[in-house]
Amino acid sequence: MAFDWSPLEISLKTAAAATMIAGCLGTVVARWMFSYPGRAKPWFDGVLTLPLVLPPTVVGFLLLLLFGKHGPIGQVLQPLGLNVIFSWSATVIAATVVSFPLMYRTALGAFEQIDSDLIQAAQTLGASEWRIFWRVLLPLAWPGMIAGSILTFARALGEFGATLMLAGNIPGETQTIPTAIFFAVEQGNRSQALVWVVVVVAIALVTIANLNYWSHYRHRFRQQQTVQPQGHSANITTHLVRGATRPTVEAKTASLKPELAIAISKQLANFSLKVSCTADQKPLGLLGASGSGKSLTLRCIAGLETPSSGRIVLNGRVLFDLERGINLPSRQRQVGFLFQNYALFPHLTVQQNIAFGLYTLPASERADRVARLLSVMQLQGLERRYPQQLSGGQQQRVALARALAIEPQILLLDEPFSALDTHLRSQLEKHLQEILASYPGITLFVTHNLEEAYRICQNLMILAAGQVVASGPKAEVVERPTEFVVAQLTGCKNFSQAEIVETQLIRAVDWNCLLRVVEPIPADLSLVGIRAHHIIFTSAPERNNSAIAPGSSNTFPCWLVQTSETLHRTTLYLKLHAAPSDDQDYHLQAEVFKEKWSLLKEQPLPWYIHLDPLRLFLMTG
Template sequence: MPQDLSPLWISLKTSFLATFITLFLGVGTAYWMLGYRGKGKSFIEGIFVAPLILPPTVVGFLLLLFFGNNGPVGKLLQPFNLTIVFTWYGAAIAAMVVSFPLMYKTALAAFEQIDSNLLRAARTLGAKELTIFWRVSLPLAFPGILAGATLAFARALGEFGATLMLAGNIPGQTQNIPMAIYFAVEAGDMNEAWFWSIAIVIISFSGIFITNIWQEQRHKNKSANREEDIQIKLENQSCSLLPNAANSGLFIDIEKQLASFHLQIAFHTDNQPLGLLGSSGAGKSMILRCLAGIETPSQGKIILNGRVLFDSEQRINVPIRDRRIGFLFQNYALFPHLTVAQNIGFGLPKESSDGNIKVEIEKQLIAMELQGLGDRYPHQLSGGQQQRVALARALASQPEALLLDEPFSALDTHLRSQLEQQMTETLADYSGVTLFVTHNMEEAYRLCPNLLVLEAGKEAHHGSKYEIFKYPATINVARITGCKNFSRAASESNQIVAAIDWDCKLKVVESIPEQLSYIGIRAHQIIFKNDHNQENTFPCWLVRTSETPHRITLFLKLHSPANNHHDYHLQAEVYKEKWVTIKDKPFPWYVYLEPSQLILME
């Protein structure tokens, strides 16, 4: 064991100081670069990681040019009789520079792993960017940041080349452990070299080992909690929510150019839930994101209850946190490091007293049947419970508009049905504007009195659900609302339409549109008859069947038997009880297409 232990204290002193400074610089720089969209981003990042790529002696030489007596910093310090070169401060600076890239890249990766919906949810709840950093981003990225700090400390502890160039090898002042090893080997003192080598390995691996143990224990605790079986009985209960001032509704008239289509939509809605229905990629979620301020339209206006949230002409674009929008994301976006109660209270005004916050949180817990779960974390909840926490969080901030982005998509059929009932009651008591995005027509029909059907970013049909399902404007709207039977059509006379693809003529009761293109009928409205002399009744042959738990879909060919499984005209849906009564009857069967159920489309 060497008599002089100063290399140990110098190494620890410089490494801890370098790591402390690097921690703040690396985390701050990483968070800034995460949101930086300016020019030269690649060049700036190249400068940040350069010490990781360049030889340490080159880094030390550049530091010497910068901090030396003739360098810019050296000249600034000369009037104060201060110097960096050949001091332990220089050793700390060298260690800081070479360890910075590890801290920066690790912190950047940790921030990038955070679900962006969590940050968007925080903004919709009114949180400022600094609040989001301290309460969401930093806690979630902390394990990665801690790992980066550990690596940075180990790198600073082992720094040799840059330190030698800037601080030199002054025993008792700048000679750290790597220098002590080098000069011990050079002097032939292998015992001392072994001592310092073992010391630096133990110190470095101790930090890494402790960090790994902490992370493994943290992961085990989460896994154990996740395995707990939490069963909370779901009961329908109406909830009194959000006393609101009189609403003037929502007006949207926006355009946004996207990669696959051009979103161009204009509509007005009041406090009755409006369902946005359409296929994937139709622009439903993009409308919500533009309304919330997550995305910015190319042009147009968004006005909520008389407040202009966006106006491209007047250059108004209200920040997300000031829009008073409640957003229920598809994956719920609950903050995983906060309890249920903390999640619900996240968006409550900070000036509220602790007592008022607790009262509001408890009110939401009761309303959403979450009593007793306030101290649990999101990963300890079922999918249905997570959804109700997210809804309670959105409503607790008393938003003027509530945006629901496919909230039932991750739930099983039974739970979806139960939560739909609760959602219906919740929305009935909510007096703000509600937009409900879904691609499930039955879900939209049950929850929303009015529907807006979208196709490739444009309005295809907007009206009451009864009107849209009874009189869809186009064949695409009919398809989206579940109609499966279509034929090209031409007007024959006042009440007669020729169904070209079905090779028949049909009597209708609706007025025939001037630009008639298609005629259709829904599968469940096809009727089987024994009387084949009745109008709109045609012989048919069964091609094949498709079975669901309660219904049978029959693929039928009109007028003659089919040539193959794809040769059919109509799909008819019947309950299994009805199927039992007709399946053994000889062919042909006879189908009746009731005139009042026929859909005429332009």
């Protein structure tokens, strides 16, 4: 009697059909679960994963209840003349249900491995959720999804319990390899069972080999996604050709004076953000320590985070207003966002990255705009390279070009130089200044580097613990801070408790000296401060100038305690009035250039320092 190979054909057809159905459904459901923010998410996930942990016979029995003639689905199909039970369709349904969780969980895991900044970058570039799914999620997740498809196929091929319950064992119609093995053993035909076992093992080995290959490929692919910016780049010619066409905001906003008005608060588990400010065409620098709320403020403006309350208005257009129920999605806000890690799409070339947000434009206009930006950013010749083939400086320029390509009304820069070395940072900073000089929109620049913010921005806003502690023109904020936290965040290192003695005379308690001041003394004076580079080294006063004598000219003897050197400057730790007792016994820090230090260190102690009344600032708090 000829050997019946029909179980192989039925099993392969069933597994292939189940893989296709589970692949489509699993991907769609995984995408929905990936973005679903509700509290019921763990319960939904549990239901979707349940067939993976339940015994197959239990799954088969539940399917029998659903598709049987008295079941809810069976009663709907019966008038149509459709019968699922004990048919090939039943084998496909059983295999699909049992293998679905593997595809769903693998696809969800692949989506979760994608850097969220890439998705948010696509949102700020105007992409819809559907476009993000096709252009970002699927291309980046496909190695993992292929691995999931292989697992799904293997699970569907080996399904037995649910298939037997729902489809039975009809030779030539529903008899799959697992059921053929079971009944061959039950009938004592061990040789036939052994043939099917060998076939299944061979298919399983091929499946495992393919799975290992794709797992290895997925690991390499993920490494490519997370390539860090390099610290070296070719020299950048930052002078742009006079008259070169630059990106501009759309004509419909040209008649409006660029203005951002923001008054928002956002309550997090252990953090409270409260920001109120306005900004115009002059770049505004957001300065503060890590965790102060700088980046969170940008994300609220871009629509990547939702404030707990407040209002955001850009050029007369309301982006967010809790009371009026307005919360425009990121894709409608016309915001250019330069992420800290640049968030370039690793599967797209330089040209494709820059053009990502221009898909609604005609092809010719899209090509012209990309070419113009490639020229402005000095990226000619790199059009076909991928992000992982670029240096850090090149990646930054591509990201900036991509943000400007959509002609945003506001440009949000989130620490764009943090991943670059000092030399490259200086080059790109000058390039950015030239770009911003002709950018007609609003610019918000986040950094924790005071000097960087001072060079790029005309106005500063300083955040501390989510609160605005100072804002205004940079000279006012930096040169005359009136609160301790502002002075500290702007780099001041010398503070002393202060007491009022008389008009224009205060006592610096920690420094044990009297100081003449020129600015009005606040009634609630608490501290006096002076920056390290404002301390003046001078000769000894002509008359006796006791440290505690009224009428002091702010000149005092000092002794060197210790030094700390950088490339160009030396920090001197100084003790006033008397020699120090140990290395920690000092009052002030002074900074001098190396040339000054080479002369000063040859002079005998004590030295004399002058605390210029114009450089002293009086603080509260």
